[in-house]
Amino acid sequence: MDLEERSLDDTIARTCAVCGAELTEAEIKDAREVGGPFLCVVHAAEEAPAEALGPDDAEA
Secondary structure (H helix, E strand, O other): OOOOOOOHHHHOOOEOOOOOOEOOHHHHHHHHHHOOOOOOHHHHHHHOOHHHOOHHHOOO
């Protein structure tokens, strides 16, 4: 029986689930850590709960 080589990278999204923008390595890492959808920083900020945002993240 031959073993087929497989990679975990096959399951990693490379684009934002909302807008389709190409994700950076940091965005991919963050999405994997939280187990949530793969989002760009713009859409990740929109999805973040208000209590998770810091004082510098508040809109003017």
